[in-house]
Amino acid sequence: MEYGYYPGCTLKTHAKDFEKAAIEAYKKIGIELKELDKWYCCGTVYSLAKDNIIYKVASIRNLIKAQQQGFDKLVALCSMCYNTLRQAQEFMKEEENRVRINSFMDEEAKYEGIEVLHGLELLKEKFDEIKSNVEKPLGKKYAAYYGCTLLRPKSIAIDAYEKPNIMEKLIEALGGIAIEWPLKNECCGSYNIITNREAVVERTYHIIENARRNGAEAIVTSCPLCYFNLKDCQKDVKKHYAGFDEMPIYYFTELMCMAFGSKIDKCEDNKGELA
Amino acid sequence: MSNVIHIEEEENELLAKVEEISGETVTLCEQCGICTTSCPMAEEMDFTPAGIMHAVKLGDKNVLDSKAIWICASCFTCTVRCPRGIDLAKVTEALRQIHLRKNKDHVNLEEVKEEEQEENLPPIALVSALRKFTG
Numbered sequence: 001m002e003y004g005y006y007p008g009c010t011l012k013t014h015a016k017d018f019e020k021a022a023i024e025a026y027k028k029i030g031i032e033l034k035e036l037d038k039w040y041c042c043g044t045v046y047s048l049a050k051d052n053i054i055y056k057v058a059s060i061r062n063l064i065k066a067q068q069q070g071f072d073k074l075v076a077l078c079s080m081c082y083n084t085l086r087q088a089q090e091f092m093k094e095e096e097n098r099v100r101i102n103s104f105m106d107e108e109a110k111y112e113g114i115e116v117l118h119g120l121e122l123l124k125e126k127f128d129e130i131k132s133n134v135e136k137p138l139g140k141k142y143a144a145y146y147g148c149t150l151l152r153p154k155s156i157a158i159d160a161y162e163k164p165n166i167m168e169k170l171i172e173a174l175g176g177i178a179i180e181w182p183l184k185n186e187c188c189g190s191y192n193i194i195t196n197r198e199a200v201v202e203r204t205y206h207i208i209e210n211a212r213r214n215g216a217e218a219i220v221t222s223c224p225l226c227y228f229n230l231k232d233c234q235k236d237v238k239k240h241y242a243g244f245d246e247m248p249i250y251y252f253t254e255l256m257c258m259a260f261g262s263k264i265d266k267c268e269d270n271k272g273e274l275a
Numbered sequence: 276m277s278n279v280i281h282i283e284e285e286e287n288e289l290l291a292k293v294e295e296i297s298g299e300t301v302t303l304c305e306q307c308g309i310c311t312t313s314c315p316m317a318e319e320m321d322f323t324p325a326g327i328m329h330a331v332k333l334g335d336k337n338v339l340d341s342k343a344i345w346i347c348a349s350c351f352t353c354t355v356r357c358p359r360g361i362d363l364a365k366v367t368e369a370l371r372q373i374h375l376r377k378n379k380d381h382v383n384l385e386e387v388k389e390e391e392q393e394e395n396l397p398p399i400a401l402v403s404a405l406r407k408f409t410g
Contacts, residue, residue: 009402048369190350199319
């Protein structure tokens with residue numbers, strides 16, 4: 001099955017591995033991610049001010065581009081892109097908003113409606129294919145870390161917003177052990193990394209230690225900002241907390257490639273570089 | 276008594292402005308505090324999330340100078356748990372917007388650029404911070 005695919009800026013730069021692993025692993029289970037011919041920045045964060053319509057335009061323009069290419073479903077892998085695009089989809093469900101935006105963006109085709117999905121949602125129907133592709137069962141214990149943007153606000157949640165388990169199901173299907181832990185849907189501090197790094201370092205310590213205390217040997221995520229905060233801030237955590245042991249952080253698609261025995265499984269060493 | 280607080284609705288400019296920008300009814304808040312107990316960043320804040328709501332209800336403009344409104348990461352945990360259905364993330368966004376709409380940015384792009392080069396920050400970190408912290 002073919003889906004429109006929106007990569008966003010970070011999957012083309014900082015998180016190339018995430019994308020490469022996704023395309024490879026999804027192909028194996030019969031999902032083709034077809035990148036949009038033309039796409040723009042999604043805006044990263046959805047504008048929360050009631051009167052700030054202009055910040056929503058970038059996301060909506062992407063939805064229109066997908067629609068023009070004939071897709072009725074658009075998939076994002078980056079959690080932040082997913083959240084922003086999906087909230088734009090929700091916004092455009094209101095007729096008043098649709099009329100207003102369509103008349104403002106009269107240089108574009110009219111927005112008619114498209115469904116935004118996160119890559120993890122596609123896996124819900126694919127567990128048989130996932131299991132049958134496993135060549136090297138993962139074995140280890142993993143903590144699924146959802147963060148915020150896959151689950152909140154409620155209207156866009158890809159799973160039960162207080163107790164999601166889609167990533168746990170994936171980990172188990174790949175032959176790993178998914179641990180239960182209370183911080184799986186807590187915030188990592190997000191863009192505070194720019195203005196309040198110390199707070200993010202504290203969050204990283206708190207989240208990783210909680211995962212460890214509950215038995216995790218590694219953490220799995222789908223958000224490149226969570227990935228950065230949890231992975232790169234560990235060097236700062238070490239300075240503050242003597243005896244802190246590093247915890248590997250993976251994108252869920254990397255785990256899929258590792259378990260599928262895919263050629264691009266160099267991510268096993270968690271260097272973040274695929275062949 | 277000097278410590279009696281007089282609340283006159285028509286004089287509460289802050290409340291009116293926040294409700295206008297956020298679209299939320301702040302006066303619905305009953306100070307149960309679930310927002311504060313849920314907030315992952317509350318330990319870093321000078322005004323707790325419930326404190327922010329209280330200040331806005333009273334028209335206490337000190338909240339505009341708080342650290343808390345910039346520490347809120349818009350994670351929506353308070354929003355999904357508020358028993359009164361208030362979207363608190365929109366309330367803090369409104370408080371930030373009151374500053375940003377006066378051209379008072381909270382982050383200096385020049386400084387961030389240097390940091391980015393050193394650290395290989397993902398673009399989404401930078402773009403989201405600029406969207407949240409500049410006008």
